[in-house]
Amino acid sequence: MTMKQTIINEIKKWDSIIIHRHVRPDPDAIGSQAGLKALIHTVFPHKKVYLAGEQEESLGFLAQMDEVDDDIFQRSLVIVCDTANTDRIDDQRYVNANAVIKIDHHPDVDTYGTLRWVDTNASSTSEMIFDLFEACEAEGASLNQEIARLLYAGIVGDTGRFRFPNTTEKTFLAAARLVQTGFSRPELYDDLYETPLAVLKLQGYVLSQLTVSDSGVGVVRLPKDVLETYHVTSKEAASVVNSFSTLKGLKAWVFFVEEEDVIRARIRSKGPEIHELAARFNGGGHPMASGASLFSWEETDTFLKELEQICK
Template sequence: MDIKVQIINKIKQYETIIIHRHVRPDPDALGSQVGLAQAILAQNPAKKVFCVGEMDPSLRFLAEMDLVPDDLYQDALVIVCDTANRPRIDDERYQSARELIKIDHHPDVDCYGDLSWVDPQASSTSEMIFKLIQTDVQNILMLNDRGAELLYAGIVGDTGRFLYPSTTEETFNIAGELVRYTFDRTALYNQLYEVEPAIARLKGHILDGFLISEAGVVTSKLTKEMLRQYDVSTDQTSMLVSLFGDIKGVLAWVFFVEEEQLIRVRIRSKGPAINAVAAEFNGGGHPLASGATVYSWAEAATLTAKLEQTCQVYQDN
């Protein structure tokens, strides 16, 4: 039986469904999570459907999360969207669910769940949720205007406004179907991509002093002191992640964002596969977009050296 049909059957079976996604959500994590919740509730308003996780303040315009008591989990179906491995699932209570489903488009490095649907060829998990809704012939799921907006936001976010190689003909076809629904695309784009003046000033500082290594790598260290100086939160630094993508000679780049107990790592690439490097440092992701965590600047230097090596091998081949 098609895995999508199996997932729909499970959604039909349960009265309580709790949807999770990864920590530090991006538009695709929220779009797939809340878009799926909208599709379930549109046809099943009596079901108890909740979305949980810590929110990035910059994305509150997309959705708000629910407060769910612990005891609801024991009879619940949990669906985890857009999360490749269990350590990155936001809210560990997912482990208390009666059954667990994984829906994700990252490479399958951690095959968890009673049911697991992983499609690395999909541009985004939001694209997968659209396909799930399309598959449904039992009228368990239905796309409405709000759900279409969320799925569209997720696809736009994970394809870089349809610029990344993950964008396929099918992606454009799905986007075309979604824009048939009623929502304000201009307002959505503005909210997704507008930045605070403090972020703009920090961008200027970073661009004024960046260096490209011989291997084509740019490294940017955002220390706690620098973030305080520019009045930028660690969450807001996600707006910087594409900063070096248009610069000639750059193959890959990494942002190290210092927090209290760790250093958050964001890695991007224009060719070399960087997810294996991320996997060595408590992370993972796509070949061209990954995240990781290190716990000292010495460990950050080790990660940078491995990224340099990866890009050098890519150049030599």
């Protein structure tokens, strides 16, 4: 029996299901989370399915999170999407559930869960949920516009609009079937990539402050006073991390964004693998896209020295 069928059989057993994803969600986190809820409801319309985690207003057009009472966890199946390590699961009450399923495409950092489906060859967790949908078709699942919109958003987000190396033939085949449902792609793209004026102005600052080393490492530092000057949040600042990704000679780059008690490092690469470096600095992610947490500007210098060595 495949893991997909095992997961379907486990879902059948529970009347109440709570779906989690990682903190500071991106389109794949919410797309896979909410897409799975919509998928379950097409097969099992009478099951109670909840979305756990803080509401991310910038992605509110995708889905709204649910309020979940404490006592519901003890009688529910928990499914965690798109989260490699337990510290990053949004809403730590998941530990109160008697059964936990992990569905993820990141390298397996924490092997949590009573069932684990990890596929690092998948472009996104949303692509994996599409695979689960295909396995559910024998159970009566139907692909509607809401499932398709959510999963397509997740795939688009994690593949950089199908530009990143994680995009495979399988990814395109999934996307082709999703768009056949007829949801509005122009509307979805407008929602995904709409940019406030303040963020565009910050992007100009970023381009003017970018430094690139001889080994091809790009660096931008965004202390709190800069964010305050441009009236942007840390998350909004992170949205421009790829603003100079086409720069000739660039191998890898990092944004250091200062928050109240931590400096977030947003790391991207065109070849050198960076996820192990991120893991050494309280983070993780993909070989070409990762994040880390640092606690002083001096520590960012140490981080950069290691990134330089990787790129050399």
